[in-house]
Each structure stands twice: as structure tokens, then as C-alpha cells.
Amino acid sequence: xKTNVNAVVGIQWGDEGKGRIVxxxxxxxxxxxxxxxxxxxGHTVVNDLGKFGLHILPSGVFNKxxxxxxxxxxxxxxxxxxxxxDAIKEKTGIKLENVFIDVxxxxxxxxxxxxxGAEEGKxxxxxxxxxxxxxxxxxxxxKAARSGIRAGDLLDxxxxxxxxxxxxxxxxxxxxxxxxxxxxxxxxxxxxxxxKEEFGSHIIDSVPVVRKAVEEGKKILLEGQLGIxxxxxxxxxxxxxxxxxxASGACNGAGIPPKAINKVYGVIKxxxxxxxxxxxxxxLFDETGDKLRTIGAEYGVTTGRPRRVGWFDAVASDYSCYMxxxxxxxxxxxxxxxxxxxxxxxxxxxxxxxEYHYLPETRLQxxxxxxxxxxxxxxxxxxxxxxxxxxxxxxxxxxLLIEKLLKxxxxxxxxxxxxxxxxxx
Ligand code: GDP
Ligand code: IMO
Ligand code: MG
Numbered sequence: 546x547k548t549n550v551n552a553v554v555g556i557q558w559g560d561e562g563k564g565r566i567v568x569x570x571x572x573x574x575x576x577x578x579x580x581x582x583x584x585x586x587g588h589t590v591v592n593d594l595g596k597f598g599l600h601i602l603p604s605g606v607f608n609k610x611x612x613x614x615x616x617x618x619x620x621x622x623x624x625x626x627x628x629x630x631d632a633i634k635e636k637t638g639i640k641l642e643n644v645f646i647d648v649x650x651x652x653x654x655x656x657x658x659x660x661x662g663a664e665e666g667k668x669x670x671x672x673x674x675x676x677x678x679x680x681x682x683x684x685x686x687x688k689a690a691r692s693g694i695r696a697g698d699l700l701d702x703x704x705x706x707x708x709x710x711x712x713x714x715x716x717x718x719x720x721x722x723x724x725x726x727x728x729x730x731x732x733x734x735x736x737x738x739x740x741k742e743e744f745g746s747h748i749i750d751s752v753p754v755v756r757k758a759v760e761e762g763k764k765i766l767l768e769g770q771l772g773i774x775x776x777x778x779x780x781x782x783x784x785x786x787x788x789x790x791x792a793s794g795a796c797n798g799a800g801i802p803p804k805a806i807n808k809v810y811g812v813i814k815x816x817x818x819x820x821x822x823x824x825x826x827x828x829l830f831d832e833t834g835d836k837l838r839t840i841g842a843e844y845g846v847t848t849g850r851p852r853r854v855g856w857f858d859a860v861a862s863d864y865s866c867y868m869x870x871x872x873x874x875x876x877x878x879x880x881x882x883x884x885x886x887x888x889x890x891x892x893x894x895x896x897x898x899x900e901y902h903y904l905p906e907t908r909l910q911x912x913x914x915x916x917x918x919x920x921x922x923x924x925x926x927x928x929x930x931x932x933x934x935x936x937x938x939x940x941x942x943x944x945l946l947i948e949k950l951l952k953x954x955x956x957x958x959x960x961x962x963x964x965x966x967x968x969x970x
Pocket of ligand 3: 558559561586587588589846
């Protein structure tokens with residue numbers, strides 16, 4: 546079977562520039578699928594229609610001819626999805642008839658959001674995950690506990706009522722434990738009825754259509770949210786999200802057999818950033834960090850929080866390339882380093898007096914001191930480069946160094962947020 550299914554995943558701590566890469570790759574895609582996560586995402590897309598911060602909608606929505614699916618692996622808040630769709634419709638005139646939600650996607654209910662805030666509030670300083678408080682964690686908790694409500698449930702009132710009746714007493718006890726207001730069955734049923742009215746025609750079983758497209762070799766893009774460092778299994782647990790933003794998570798969440806995956810694009814920023822708690826080995830607390838944050842505009846798209854920033858971590862990224870089976874890298878934000886005389890790259894860690902050249906698990910990461918190599922910056926504007934040859938030699942050297950350290954081909958280099966500010970190698 547000759548397929549054309551490609552996945553795009555974040556291979557750091559999130560915010561690598563996935564939105565802009567998916568937007569670029571989606572231009573001729575038949576289907577774009579968001580395969581995990583919820584409206585905790587903030588994917589920035591800048592194209593001829595304007596600048597957008599997408600939270601739950603796949604980044605192919607601007608393309609009329611692309612079908613966009615929010616798949617089984619996601620958790621959906623229909624309130625924020627409606628707000629996002631209305632804002633895009635108003636700004637662009639696009640009707641968004643090309644957005645569909647799989648019947649199996651789980652619904653973020655109002656109590657999930659309440660509980661996310663309350664659970665985070667109970668965590669002690671230092672143990673805080675820094676969640677986006679969108680209800681993502683509590684919704685996945687209910688999914689795993691088999692107490693979730695799924696998009697397809699909205700279409701069957703009798704079934705929905707029975708599900709809510711069964712789970713509500715326990716949910717309300719949980720809310721009361723945190724001193725929060727309980728919900729009545731009637732108010733939740735009314736909310737679900739409103740969602741059915743607004744989204745009923747967009748809720749589909751995506752399997753037949755996706756399977757047909759896979760088997761016919763149509764171009765399909767799988768869009769990940771966040772990055773592997775916040776993967777529930779392979780990230781910095783417990784400072785993780787509650788799903789798997791990896792290539793294997795893409796297969797699972799989108800309903801794609803592993804053998805159908807063609808390319809796995811790893812989006813990687815040429816320095817590092819992280820939002821929320823947990824270890825972050827190359828974090829900078831000095832003026833260099835402030836400069837990176839300011840020039841890189843490192844503030845959260847979803848929460849507005851200042852992002853933690855640091856140098857490029859080749860050890861963590863090498864782990865990510867292996868775990869995801871990355872075939873091609875898209876290196877973003879090269880231009881942000883244009884005015885740095887010296888640039889550091891982490892090539893190892895010192896932990897308890899021992900040198901490490903692989904990424905150990907969270908508790909050891911918390912004690913890790915980075916080992917750096919230093920290279921000269923290029924001190925030239927790269928934003929106008931559109932070809933490899935137009936990049937300064939020292940910028941080329943930096944890119945080739947990353948390629949060598951990660952043993953993975955860098956296919957795209959982005960030098961600005963606009964769609965055309967991209968070098969294809
Ligand atoms: P995502 O969550 O991975 O999609 O990334 P975000 O959208 O949260 O963060 C990436 C930010 O960097 C956005 O503001 C993008 O517009 C911006 N961006 C992406 N690529 C480039 C680039 O090459 N240069 C510059 N200067 N900005 C970029
Ligand atoms: P994109 O897709 C950066 C972080 C939160 C928190 C942890 C768990 O734009 O890269 P959650 O709300 O998911 O339970 O929070 O994950 N986080 C993100 N960090 N970018 C994101 O999305 C994020 N989504 C969640 O800060 O530490
Ligand atoms: Mg983001």
C-alpha cells in the first residue's frame with residue numbers, strides 16, 4: 546500500500562512552531578487531523594488571511610479543500626471551539642464547513658475545567674504542573690476511568706441521559722470536596738442539547754473516510770499538540786499533559802495503522818522554551834534569557850504566561866528524534882539568534898558527579914547541570930533568506946551542527962513567522 550500520511554510533532558516542550566509548519570504542509574493536504582490534546586494548544590498561523598492562534602481547530606482550516614478532523618484521541622470543549630470558529634468566520638468570511646469531530650472524541654464538561662483549577666490549586670509550590678486550566682487532565686482522567694462523555698453521545702439523548710445520571714453523583718462529590726458548586730442533570734442536559742444543535746452535523750465517524758483516503762494514497766497530515774517532553778509516558782512526569790503527543794500517539798489518536806505513516810516531521814526550535822513546571826535543564830535566568838524571551842516573543846498563546854527559555858538541548862532532542870522516529874526536522878526561529886554573539890548547545894549533563902549523554906527520567910533531570918559547547922553567532926539578518934545559500938556561513942554551520950548531533954536531516958529552516966519565510970533543503 547503506497548500511502549501519503551505524514552505526522553507533525555513537537556519534539557521539545559511545546560510551542561516549537563508546529564502551527565506554522567502544519568499550515569505550510571497543509572496547503573495541498575486532503576485531510577488534516579488533530580490527534581490528541583484539547584484547547585490547551587496555542588498554534589500560531591500567519592498566512593495571507595492574517596494571524597491566528599488556534600487552540601483546538603486543526604491548522605488546515607484555512608484551506609477550503611482540506612477536510613479537518615478533530616479525532617478520537619482529542620478532548621473537545623465545544624464552548625471554546627464555537628468561540629474560535631466564530632472569531633475566524635468573522636475575520637475571514639470562511640464558513641468552516643470543513644471541520645469535523647469524531648464521535649469518539651471526549652467532551653470537556655464544565656466540571657472538568659472547575660476540577661483542573663481546583664486540583665492545581667491544591668498542589669504545593671514546586672509540585673505545580675502549571676496546567677492551562679482548560680480541563681484537559683480531568684477529562685482524560687474520566688476517559689481512562691470509563692466515565693467520559695463522547696461527542697457521539699450528544700446524538701443519542703436517551704444514552705446521554707443515562708451516562709450523565711450514572712456519573713453525576715460521583716462528580717458532584719468530587720466538586721464538593723474542593724468546595725465547588727455541583728451541577729444538576731438538567732443543566733448539563735441543556736448544555737449538551739445546545740452543543741448538539743451547534744455541532745451535531747459536524748460529528749462523524751471518521752474511520753471510513755480516513756481509511757479510504759489512506760488506502761487511496763491521499764495526502765493526510767496528522768497534527769500534534771505540545772511536545773514529547775510533556776508526553777504522559779515519555780515526558781517529564783508528573784509535569785506532563787494527559788495524552789501522547791508523539792508519532793505513536795498520532796497513530797492511536799487518529800486511527801492510522803503504524804505502517805501507513807510515511808514521514809514524521811519533528812518541529813524543533815533552535816533554542817528551547819517551556820511553559821509550566823518541571824525540569825528544564827538549559828533554562829536561562831540571566832540577561833541572555835531575557836533577551837531570548839523578548840526577541841523570540843516567548844509568551845503563551847493560550848495563557849499569555851511568559852515562557853521559560855534556554856539554550857538548545859541536543860541530548861533531549863536526540864531522545865525525541867529516536868522516540869518519534871523522526872524522518873525530517875523543521876528547525877524554526879533561526880532569526881531569533883541573529884543578534885547573539887555566542888550561542889551555546891547542551892551536549893550532556895552532570896548528575897550526581899556523573900556525566901550523562903542520554904536523557905534520564907524526571908527525578909535525575911531535576912538534578913542535571915548542562916554541559917555546553919559554544920559556537921560563534923552569525924550576527925546578520927536571516928529573515929530575508931529563502932535559499933540555503935543565502936544564509937550566513939555561521940548560521941549554516943549551526944544548522945549542520947544540530948543535524949549532526951541529532952543524526953536527522955533538517956529539511957525546513959524557518960526564518961520568520963510568515964508562510965514564505967521558509968527555506969526548503
Ligand atoms: P506551536 O504551539 O508549536 O504551534 O507554536 P506557537 O505558535 O505557540 O509558538 C511559535 C511562535 O513563534 C508563534 O508566535 C509563531 O508565529 C512564531 N514563529 C514560528 N516560526 C518562526 C520563525 O521562524 N521566526 C520567528 N521570528 N517567529 C516564528
Ligand atoms: P502547544 O500545542 C506549551 C503545558 C502546561 C503544563 C502541562 C500540562 O501550543 O505546544 P495541560 O493543560 O495540558 O494539562 O498542562 O503542559 N502545556 C503546554 N505548554 N504549549 C502547549 O501547547 C501546552 N499545552 C499544555 O503549561 O505544564
Ligand atoms: Mg503553542
